[in-house]
Amino acid sequence: MKLKTLAIGLAAVLTTVLGTGAALAAAGDVVIGDIDDLSGTYADVAGTGAVEAEKMAIADFGGTVLGRKIVTLVADHQNKPDIGASKFREWADQNGLNVVLGGSNTGVSIAMAKVAAAKKIPFFALGAGGASLTNEDCTAYTVHYVYDTTALANGTATTIVKSGGKSWFYLTADYAFGTQLQNAASKVVEANGGKTVGAVRVPLGASDFSSFLLQAQGSGAQVLGLANAGEDFSNSLKAANEFGITKKMKPVALLAFITNINSLGLQTAQGLYLTTGFYWDLNADTRAFGKRFFDKTKKQPTMDQAGYYSATLTYLKAVKAVGTTDSDKVMAELKKTKINDMFAKGGYIRADGVMIHDMYVMQVKSPQESKYPWDYYKLLKQMKGEEAFGPITGACPLAPK
Amino acid sequence: MTEIFGFPVAVILGQLTLGLVNGSFYALLSLGLAVIFGLMGVVNFAHGAFYALGAFAALLGLQYFGINYWAALLLAPLVVGVLGIVVEKSLLRRLYGLDPLYGLLLTFGVALVIEGSLHQFFGASGQSYPVPNALGGVINLGFMILPIYRAWVIAVSIAVCFSTWFVIERTRLGATLRAARENAPLLQAFGVNVPLLFAATYGGGVALAALAGVLSAPVILVTSQMGSSLVIVVFAVVVIGGMGSILGSIVSGLVLGIIEGFTKVIYPEASNIVVFVIMAIVLIVRPAGLFGRE
Numbered sequence: 001m002k003l004k005t006l007a008i009g010l011a012a013v014l015t016t017v018l019g020t021g022a023a024l025a026a027a028g029d030v031v032i033g034d035i036d037d038l039s040g041t042y043a044d045v046a047g048t049g050a051v052e053a054e055k056m057a058i059a060d061f062g063g064t065v066l067g068r069k070i071v072t073l074v075a076d077h078q079n080k081p082d083i084g085a086s087k088f089r090e091w092a093d094q095n096g097l098n099v100v101l102g103g104s105n106t107g108v109s110i111a112m113a114k115v116a117a118a119k120k121i122p123f124f125a126l127g128a129g130g131a132s133l134t135n136e137d138c139t140a141y142t143v144h145y146v147y148d149t150t151a152l153a154n155g156t157a158t159t160i161v162k163s164g165g166k167s168w169f170y171l172t173a174d175y176a177f178g179t180q181l182q183n184a185a186s187k188v189v190e191a192n193g194g195k196t197v198g199a200v201r202v203p204l205g206a207s208d209f210s211s212f213l214l215q216a217q218g219s220g221a222q223v224l225g226l227a228n229a230g231e232d233f234s235n236s237l238k239a240a241n242e243f244g245i246t247k248k249m250k251p252v253a254l255l256a257f258i259t260n261i262n263s264l265g266l267q268t269a270q271g272l273y274l275t276t277g278f279y280w281d282l283n284a285d286t287r288a289f290g291k292r293f294f295d296k297t298k299k300q301p302t303m304d305q306a307g308y309y310s311a312t313l314t315y316l317k318a319v320k321a322v323g324t325t326d327s328d329k330v331m332a333e334l335k336k337t338k339i340n341d342m343f344a345k346g347g348y349i350r351a352d353g354v355m356i357h358d359m360y361v362m363q364v365k366s367p368q369e370s371k372y373p374w375d376y377y378k379l380l381k382q383m384k385g386e387e388a389f390g391p392i393t394g395a396c397p398l399a400p401k
Numbered sequence: 402m403t404e405i406f407g408f409p410v411a412v413i414l415g416q417l418t419l420g421l422v423n424g425s426f427y428a429l430l431s432l433g434l435a436v437i438f439g440l441m442g443v444v445n446f447a448h449g450a451f452y453a454l455g456a457f458a459a460l461l462g463l464q465y466f467g468i469n470y471w472a473a474l475l476l477a478p479l480v481v482g483v484l485g486i487v488v489e490k491s492l493l494r495r496l497y498g499l500d501p502l503y504g505l506l507l508t509f510g511v512a513l514v515i516e517g518s519l520h521q522f523f524g525a526s527g528q529s530y531p532v533p534n535a536l537g538g539v540i541n542l543g544f545m546i547l548p549i550y551r552a553w554v555i556a557v558s559i560a561v562c563f564s565t566w567f568v569i570e571r572t573r574l575g576a577t578l579r580a581a582r583e584n585a586p587l588l589q590a591f592g593v594n595v596p597l598l599f600a601a602t603y604g605g606g607v608a609l610a611a612l613a614g615v616l617s618a619p620v621i622l623v624t625s626q627m628g629s630s631l632v633i634v635v636f637a638v639v640v641i642g643g644m645g646s647i648l649g650s651i652v653s654g655l656v657l658g659i660i661e662g663f664t665k666v667i668y669p670e671a672s673n674i675v676v677f678v679i680m681a682i683v684l685i686v687r688p689a690g691l692f693g694r695e
Contacts, residue, residue, distance in 0.1 A: 039520065039525075040525065041525060042525070043520075043524065043525040044524045044525045044526040045526075047525070174669075174670055200669050201669055201670050202669060202672075203669075203670065203672060203674075205630050205673075206673065207423075207426075207621060207627075207630065207631055208419070208422075208423050208620075208621075210419045210422070211416055211419050211420075211662050211665035211666065211672075212665060212669065214412075214415050214416070214419065214545065215665075215666065218412065230526075231526075231527060231622060231624060231626075234526075234527065234622045235621050235622055238529070238620075238621065238622065239620070242532070242548045242550070242551075242620070243539070243546055243548060244539055244546050244548075259526045260526060262526070263526045263527045263528050263529060263622060264529055264622070267531075268529065
């Protein structure tokens with residue numbers, strides 16, 4: 001009896017945890033699934049803000065497509081690949097799922113891409129960095145939308161090396177993403193005549209970075225490459241600043257979001273180089289979107305959140321154009337249409353699934369240069385999509401070299 | 402340059418100093434845990450959450466009431482300590498006399514509630530707390546540049562640790578506290594208000610966690626999860642020092658901070674597990690911990 005009660009209780013808890021905001025879709029609705037990190041490290045980068053952006057896109061589109069109502073399902077993958085994949089599968093089997101957006105976290109995205117291929121449902125990978133999603137892990141239904149490790153490295157590393165930062169020391173998060181990022185960056189650095197002086201692999205979630213930074217300083221390198229993300233990035237930059245290392249070495253973020261800069265403050269983050277796929281203060285269109293987003297969330301959108309808006313519209317436009325939600329027809333349409341909205345100008349989805357669009361190399365402003373709230377970046381270089389994402393590597397069978 | 406085991410002396414001295422800074426945090430946190438375990442027999446899993454609360458109290462105090470760092474050093478532990486007393490009076494109290502496992506589960510639940518609420522209200526990306534002006538800047542030690550604030554952390558932590566040790570091991574109040582652990586009914590028969598003593602002990606232990614939170618606020622980003630990984634390391638420190646041993650937790654906190662610092666140079670990938678390896682060895686060789694009584 002006791003066991004039974006416990007089992008029921010556990011089941012109730014699990015349902016609450018897993019079933020976040022899953023609205024019931026009626027047959028005939030167009031169902032957009034959103035599986036992302038709503039409670040962990042990336043919750044501020046994508047999370048509920050991304051859900052908001054997606055809803056804005058649906059509202060802007062008119063709420064219906066082909067005369068069918070557009071509904072959204074939302075789930076928290078908790079950064080666990082099995083949860084992301086099983087939610088995807090469940091919705092595909094039971095809820096008439098048409099497309100999935102989300103997947104911050106490369107590991108989860110790879111697991112979700114496998115389900116996308118098996119169920120033949122388009123998957124827009126937003127927020128995950130791993131370039132493997134469109135290389136060895138590519139599928140016919142994956143679209144990698146916002147940025148990847150290749151684009152980040154090409155953007156930031158190329159700019160720094162060309163401006164004289166020849167010798168690099170990396171502070172690398174000791175997991176797949178960190179090493180992929182470091183490898184991508186060092187390849188670019190070396191191709192441009194720079195060199196890697198050293199690297200230290202830091203366990204994920206370290207509480208103190210000063211020991212590692214002292215090693216970086218001891219290396220005599222000109223550039224401090226931060227191949228980490230989220231809290232690790234923030235804490236390492238904070239400590240680099242405190243120990244006066246940023247005065248001697250050029251700090252370079254291989255992945256930073258505007259929310260990171262916001263939480264660090266310009267005093268600490270000033271001078272930092274980074275690459276982003278979107279910035280709210282680029283032009284009139286981005287500012288208009290930024291303002292609408294800010295009114296709802298009290299924050300400016302990250303590149304992921306802006307990407308959610310754009311990806312949702314892109315999908316719906318494709319459905320409208322082909323007059324069906326049939327995945328193969330929609331994918332074919334997606335791969336031949338140009339994307340023009342506030343996020344991308346003349347963007348297109350390549351055969352391997354990468355959405356090619358311009359990337360922006362930025363430098364963080366000093367507190368004196370910043371004139372109004374969220375005035376954080378100055379644009380150093382607008383990089384053409386082809387240059388940023390590089391040529392097709394041939395690792396994806398869909399896109400031979 | 403002179404070298405020891407292939408490492409320049411400057412590097413060794415530098416890591417020694419940084420290890421001491423981290424060790425100070427470990428010592429302060431494990432001290433609170435040891436006080437709560439040693440005097441109450443409660444395994445306080447909510448320690449990391451109270452640490453985060455301390456940092457948030459300082460941050461919110463500054464943002465909303467203009468309370469500066471120095472006042473926060475006193476006020477944040479006080480506020481969090483009172484909250485600890487509320488938890489003890491309303492929840493923890495009901496579990497005395499039961500298996501310690503129940504206390505562990507309860508405090509773990511409390512930690513989830515606190516961290517979840519902080520996450521809900523303040524988001525995941527965290528916020529910065531400025532280094533107070535008087536402690537800004539750096540000292541050049543010759544072998545390294547040490548931010549003044551880090552030196553301050555070492556000083557405060559050592560002062561607080563040893564005064565806590567002194568109060569508990571060398572004063573009449575401490576003797577009464579220890580007596581309550583040994584034989585509460587007898588002490589109560591002498592007219593001592595034992596329930597109040599327990600509440601104050603828990604509040605005090607939690608206040609130490611909050612103090613560590615305030616101290617670390619200018620160093621790392623203030624986030625809801627800042628204590629959750631730290632608390633595991635700190636538990637290992639307490640186990641190595643000997644469960645409930647005040648002096649053991651202080652000494653092992655400092656020493657393990659230093660050992661961890663050297664691991665970061667010799668084999669960085671292992672720096673987050675070295676403490677647990679040492680814990681395993683200590684448990685095999687001396688199950689009661691280095692300073693524990695068998």
